[in-house]
Amino acid sequence: QQQVKQSPQSLIVQKGGISIINCAYENTAFDYFPWYQQFPGKGPALLIAIRPDVSEKKEGRFTISFNKSAKQFSLHIMDSQPGDSATYFCAASKRGGYQKVTFGIGTKLQVIP
């Protein structure tokens, strides 16, 4: 079963707009929530990550919002650029162990000029 549910699966945004990707999880043992970015033909690369003791984390144009009670988190890309066109994966891992990361299905983002 999908432990991390991600939506939408595809997203088209105009240059300069805001891209929003949503994720939800069930397992309360998860305590680390990274987002990975993957370009075609490449492996995923860590973009930004958050722990559940904070509700928001911002790095440049990328912001994670985290709602612990709802078990939901989202990625906002402000001022989206064509170079942001990629597949984005939300993910989660459990406390107390190695960094086994469970990924969502992915969102293919296309930013059009």
Add this chain to the structure above:
Amino acid sequence: GAGVSQSPRYKVAKRGQDVALRCDPISGHVSLFWYQQALGQGPEFLTYFQNEAQLDKSGLPSDRFFAERPEGSVSTLKIQRTQQEDSAVYLCASSLQGLRLAVRNTGELFFGEGSRLTVL
């Protein structure tokens, strides 16, 4: 090298053939993971090594899949008697931290570019 290196990048196998996929992690990285990524899907966990010890192989889909990391650096994922459903990109990732240091679970995974396996 500076990053995780995987080979071959592309492999075409006939159904029933055995294949071996290699991963060179970042030097000094304790943890090594194998993931399987089907077309249009997220990576799915296969197995985990801490140095040479295989601590978790719960994601291996069948006994046709076997992984090793004998000297705690290079790892090989072997698939015996390949089937069409094995067609996927196989991703290797490494991480600096091992189990003892993972309590805060903040280790970044560094992925290779993957090996794309097509089984005909």
